[in-house]
Amino acid sequence: MTEQKPSRTPKDSHYATLRRQFRDQKAGGAPQPQRSRRPAAEGSQAPEGLVRLYGLHTVRAALDNPARQIKRMLVTKNALDRLEIGDSSALPFDVEIVDPRAIDRETGTEAVHQGVMIEAKPLKAQSLKALQESSLLLILDQVTDPHNVGAIMRSAVAFGAGAIITTARHSPQESGVLAKAASGALELIPHIEVRNLAEAIGELHELGFTTIGLDSEGPLELERTMPQGRIALVLGAEGKGLRQKTRETVTHLARLDLPGAIKSLNVSNAAAISLYAAQRFLAGDSA
Template sequence: MTDQKSSRTPKDTHYANLRRQFRDQKAGSVGKGPVGKGPAGKPQRPQRPATDATPVPEGLIRLYGLHTVRAALDNPARQIRRMLVTRNALDRLEIADVGALPFAVEIVEPRAIDRETGSEAVHQGVMIEARPLKTHSLKALQDSSLLLILDQVTDPHNVGAIMRSAVAFGAGAIITTARHSPQESGVLAKAASGALELIPHIEVRNLADAIGELHDLGFVTIGLDSEGPLELEQTMTPGRIALVLGAEGKGLRQKTRETVSHLARLDMPGAIKSLNVSNAAAISLYAAQRFLAAGSQAA
């Protein structure tokens, strides 16, 4: 009978160690041996334990990150109640006179902000507590020629990235549904990298009715769909354009598909025929902005 232990190859021993490491980590072991080493036997950096954020005061939100906070400071509509900031971040924000700010400022160590935001937040040494911005109405769109509408897009990272693209390409506003859309938060604002303060945000209860109102205001509404019958460029007309993008995974709802002026696809010659909603938003905004700019120059 063969001795299993003596017949092990180095490869067998390596995988046995990996299995033991997995069991020990799952059980919370901190003993010696392979625990804490990667497949090549190199020590791994210890993971910083995640900490829960402290509760946010009622009626306020927490925003963090240098770009996010700088944009909030520059926005006269943003009502800030409190700031926690490290000395290094204070220098980078270029605030000349802290005492002149109309809210409380505490100069702290980074771990103090960790306790407020949770250790997973990339706060870059600054956090503010502020009131959410007021949403706008469709009546505020009289001078806009390019809009972006989100049909129940729920991921705050995606919505933040979409806001950033909307500002970059000159969209007049972003319209979302009151339900099944993320509220203002540190995660959304960080992904927006300051854009949250720079673009009007409109919430509507009934998206189909809102699209109908946009038609009355002279907008052509174009729903992005990977199986749309026309390419995006074929659906654009001079004047006013509102791009409509659907939720991650399921896309546009049936009622939205029936209400928009056109369903269109992005022409993608590669093997993949669909994109993340934030990428699709950026590409379609670029195409629409170029189309509208060319039309205004021709006129």
């Protein structure tokens, strides 16, 4: 039976590197420094007042949004063809045809940019007056993860929500990460920022909305809280859930009926399910 050699540990690798550097110095050569990947992964900062958005769906939606002010685009030839822009010189902003590594240097190597990045002004947050005739809203109570917020925006657009409402503080700012997770939805749904969520919920009550706070220990099943009229679903932060003041302010606290052993879901999954249930109810398809 052949004796197997033990696998190398990180400590072994470290000492092996030191030994090689010592041999190089002894032979008169300079030690070779280890490369750090961190600067490439992080990328560079966007110019002040601008955000960097990337990915084919994200950029295509931004191009189609008349409210989006784009200042610069970096794009590969392949991505340009897939965006079906046509004559890029006719666009009202600078377009640079580059290789993917040039975009990596801007966004960082971890960003899945699919060969295109734009620099643009952030969209302006709107006020509650922008609701108009919306019958379904989504309210986020200090949900901070941009991946979750982006995924929630995507679901909100898919299920026809009229707007998404977030707090001005303790909510993610517009970014490439959020926009990529939203897959174009950032450009398609009004985003309303409020300073005081409890006061905003009170205003929604005056506008005829029933506000339903999602809580894994809510006393009622979500379907039993659905009103005839306008619905605003309220979801809390990852881990913490709804704040106490929010719990006291909403019309109902409700839970999703989960028959399995796990009784809570990621906030983006809970948003998608509750939006589906609310939309079915509003459409008259509830049981």
